[in-house]
Amino acid sequence: MKKLGILLFACCLFACARPELKDALIVIHKGEMESLDPVYSYDGVTHGMLINVYDTLLKFNGSSLTELLPSISTQVPTVQNGLLSKDGLTYTFPIRKGVQFHDGTELTPEDVRYSLLRFLLSDVSGGPSSLLLEPILGVSSTRDGNGNITVDFKDVAQAVRVEGDNVVITLKRPFAPFLSILARWSYIVSKPWAVSRGAWDGTEETWKQFNNFAKDASPFFKASNGTGPFQIERWDIAGKTLVLRAHENYFAGAPQLKTIFMRTVEEPSTVRLMLETGDADVAEVSPKFINQLKGNPQVSLYDNLPRLRTDPVLFFTLDINMTANPDVGSGRLDGQGIPADFFADKDLRKAFLYAFDYDGFLNQSMEGRAERAIGPAPRGLVAQDASWGRYPFDLQKAEEYFKKAWGGQVWQKGFKFTITYNTSGEMRQIAAEILKRNVEKLNPKFQIDLRGVTWPAFLEKTAKHQMPIWARGWVADFADAHNFYFPFLHSQGRYALSQGYKNPRVDALIEQAVAQTDPAKRRALYKQVHQLMHEDAMQLYTVHPTGLWAMRSNVKGFTDNPVYMGIYFYPMYKE
Numbered sequence: 001m002k003k004l005g006i007l008l009f010a011c012c013l014f015a016c017a018r019p020e021l022k023d024a025l026i027v028i029h030k031g032e033m034e035s036l037d038p039v040y041s042y043d044g045v046t047h048g049m050l051i052n053v054y055d056t057l058l059k060f061n062g063s064s065l066t067e068l069l070p071s072i073s074t075q076v077p078t079v080q081n082g083l084l085s086k087d088g089l090t091y092t093f094p095i096r097k098g099v100q101f102h103d104g105t106e107l108t109p110e111d112v113r114y115s116l117l118r119f120l121l122s123d124v125s126g127g128p129s130s131l132l133l134e135p136i137l138g139v140s141s142t143r144d145g146n147g148n149i150t151v152d153f154k155d156v157a158q159a160v161r162v163e164g165d166n167v168v169i170t171l172k173r174p175f176a177p178f179l180s181i182l183a184r185w186s187y188i189v190s191k192p193w194a195v196s197r198g199a200w201d202g203t204e205e206t207w208k209q210f211n212n213f214a215k216d217a218s219p220f221f222k223a224s225n226g227t228g229p230f231q232i233e234r235w236d237i238a239g240k241t242l243v244l245r246a247h248e249n250y251f252a253g254a255p256q257l258k259t260i261f262m263r264t265v266e267e268p269s270t271v272r273l274m275l276e277t278g279d280a281d282v283a284e285v286s287p288k289f290i291n292q293l294k295g296n297p298q299v300s301l302y303d304n305l306p307r308l309r310t311d312p313v314l315f316f317t318l319d320i321n322m323t324a325n326p327d328v329g330s331g332r333l334d335g336q337g338i339p340a341d342f343f344a345d346k347d348l349r350k351a352f353l354y355a356f357d358y359d360g361f362l363n364q365s366m367e368g369r370a371e372r373a374i375g376p377a378p379r380g381l382v383a384q385d386a387s388w389g390r391y392p393f394d395l396q397k398a399e400e401y402f403k404k405a406w407g408g409q410v411w412q413k414g415f416k417f418t419i420t421y422n423t424s425g426e427m428r429q430i431a432a433e434i435l436k437r438n439v440e441k442l443n444p445k446f447q448i449d450l451r452g453v454t455w456p457a458f459l460e461k462t463a464k465h466q467m468p469i470w471a472r473g474w475v476a477d478f479a480d481a482h483n484f485y486f487p488f489l490h491s492q493g494r495y496a497l498s499q500g501y502k503n504p505r506v507d508a509l510i511e512q513a514v515a516q517t518d519p520a521k522r523r524a525l526y527k528q529v530h531q532l533m534h535e536d537a538m539q540l541y542t543v544h545p546t547g548l549w550a551m552r553s554n555v556k557g558f559t560d561n562p563v564y565m566g567i568y569f570y571p572m573y574k575e
Contacts, residue, residue: 048566311473414445
């Protein structure tokens with residue numbers, strides 16, 4: 001009944017598009033959008049949509065990870081064309097003229113500068129601001145550990161400035177992947193539109209009031225005004241549906257598709273049925289349905305697409321928040337719970353890493369559509385070989401380390417706690433089940449519960465440090481190893497912060513690597529990080545999955561780029 005209800009809803013929802021079906025695209029995805037503000041949201045679903053609404057200074061050339069093209073900037077800065085200084089610090093971007101925002105006003109260099117400053121200075125907790133803060137200001141946050149603002153506005157204003165028709169950015173130090181970051185994260189918004197709706201006014205006097213703002217305090221929460229090929233027509237939060245409408249005055253020409261319907265559907269079998277019946281044009285599908293879809297001439301499959309992704313990863317929280325926490329049992333090491341610092345014991349973490357069946361998960365659960373992960377970054381971003389240590393599946397070793405943990409108390413007393421995953425994360429759930437099964441069969445005193453929660457609840461529990469072990473993944477924000485090593489292992493990175501992990505030597509090596517432009521020297525630095533990470537045993541890496549999109553056969557013009565978290569709809573059309 002649940003599946004039938006969703007299908008009936010979808011048919012009613014999209015019925016209005018039927019007369020103009022060749023101009024509309026119905027896209028089904030997992031996960032929900034949190035906010036439409038590009039400086040607030042940091043999830044793949046939202047940003048997979050926002051790449052169609054906002055232009056950036058540069059863009060990727062088709063499926064390339066390294067070749068960049070002009071966009072709002074009319075040129076890609078290089079030393080050869082004089083737009084990049086020889087010391088690698090100052091970038092000049094000539095701003096394109098005649099570009100219209102969705103409200104019809106014309107883009108100016110000041111809009112570009114304002115957008116970059118707002119991205120830097122908003123710095124919402126858990127948001128994406130660190131992606132530009134790190135290269136431009138040399139910090140990962142505008143605040144210290146106590147929440148006090150540490151950034152001087154004058155430094156920011158000098159780093160990003162307008163000079164005639166150009167926007168000029170000066171970095172604190174050379175930063176190898178800077179242009180790649182801008183090609184994904186330099187979303188350009190209209191300054192007058194934003195200010196008129198109560199956003200930051202762009203002045204030094206007021207910026208601190210808008211630092212780390214609440215989600216619903218943003219004028220961009222449910223609205224937008226970009227220059228991209230599509231604009232947001234409506235977002236039905238309760239109905240988990242968003243509608244995009246073509247921007248007819250797009251500077252590169254109006255898109256052929258006029259309407260994009262984006263809908264969250266979590267049930268994999270329902271997604272398959274919607275594709276088969278034509279109630280969906282495009283969808284991410286579960287690999288377990290691929291053989292059924294292969295025989296359908298009306299469905300095209302794009303399988304084993306390269307991805308800059310590490311997922312799932314199982315994370316340990318070193319200092320668990322015990323307040324009203326149902327995931328820690330009794331809260332003591334008494335066989336019926338765990339204490340707050342349970343996973344601060346390295347031997348215990350190693351025991352869990354040895355207890356996971358890596359090859360079984362890859363070959364059976366993932367059906368071989370992935371590569372075994374031995375660290376945070378895919379092999380394509382940093383060359384790894386047999387000399388890079390990894391944990392094998394070895395239950396004898398796991399038992400050995402469980403007996404060492406907590407001076408033998410873990411093995412003697414046992415434990416009880418919960419592993420958490422998000423409800424739309426099918427593979428994350430399976431990985432948690434594999435770990436639970438293998439650990440529990442080592443000792444009848446070991447008890448692990450599993451709990452799936454909605455994405456918003458999962459994010460809240462992560463922020464509160466409530467989950468003893470949690471399953472999550474990472475899709476690259478930009479095509480560089482730094483984008484994996486920093487969030488996973490640097491003490492100011494997203495996951496290391498959530499775990500409470502800090503290794504000063506790891507931090508220093510990661511910071512050296514991102515400023516190094518020689519590939520061989522960068523690899524050597526990352527290998528040192530890997531060795532330290534392997535010894536610390538802070539994270540359980542499983543696989544680097546490939547991508548799978550299914551589309552109705554009349555959908556054309558699809559180009560996949562692993563850097564994007566979704567699909568760029570502009571070149572697409574329907575026959």
